[in-house]
Amino acid sequence: MQRPLKLVILAGITLVLFYFIQDSFFNEENYTKPLLAERENKDLSFRSQSNSPFTEEGRRAFRNLNYYEPKPEYQVKAAISYFEKQDTLHMPMTNGTTEAYLTIGTAAFELDGQPQKLTVYKKVKSEEVEKYFVPFTDKTNGFETYGGGRYLDVPIKENAKTLFLDFNRAYNPFCAYNPDFVCPVPPKESRLTVAVPAGEKNYETAK
Structure with a gap:
């Protein structure tokens, strides 16, 4: 037996x-x-x-961008709550102007066991019709990552109750490489309370 x-x-x-x-x-x-x-x-x-966002001199010096190693815990499933009225936010830009974005809703999720929220936007005048825009700042900014914050692009699924936020794909704005570019500044409601060691790091020129 x-x-x-x-x-x-x-x-x-x-x-x-x-x-x-x-x-x-x-x-x-x-x-x-x-x-x-x-x-x-x-x-x-x-x-x-x-x-390229780089000048000709910058392209000659360019080797590669810097990233954290991919980590599965930074692919998070977020519950999205849609705003009843999708107002237009005039998001501040790095040159002091503003740019129009629709406020779609709020994505709620957890990182490091702590509850977090990010506002989900959609650019009013954009060719990226199938993507939401999620800017954010976290506790790595100014240290390991760009001080002005980073961005996520999230595929749009109509009436979806959840979104997948893949912080391994977080990227820097072009103004991180060249101050001549104008970029959105993440609003205060887009601040995370934890460090997010995932995605793109600070860019360092070759020496």
């Missing part, structure tokens, strides 16, 4: 290991590799004259 029981236990352990290995492979193939490829492609685009 003991032999079949041992076989059942062994089969169960094998099945658990199979799903664990399968899940790890799935993450590597379907998440990490595409993310790293995106980063490589961005480096390539920044080296080109047409797509």
Whole structure:
């Protein structure tokens, strides 16, 4: 009677290991590799004259952007509460002007076990019709990341009750590389109370 029981236990352990290995492979193939490829492609685009925020001198010095290693805990599922009235916010820009954004709703989630909220926006005049704009600041700003904050682009799904905020894809505005560019300044309601060591870091020129 003991032999079949041992076989059942062994089969169960094998099945658990199979799903664990399968899940790890799935993450590597379907998440990490595409993310790293995106980063490589961005480096390539920044080296080109047409797509780069850098001056000609900056492009010659450019090697690559700096990132944190991808971390699964910084892909978070957020519950979105839509505003009944989607008002227009005139978001401040780095040159003292403003730019019009629709206030879509509030995304609520947890990071490091602490509740957080970010306002979700959509640019009024934008070709990016299928993306929400989520600017934010956190406790890494001015230290490991750009002091002015970072941005997230979030795919739009009509009437979705949840959004996925992937902080591994958080990116710097162009004014982080060249002060001649004008960029949105994250509003005060877009401040996170924790550090977010994910996504793009400060840019450092090659020495």
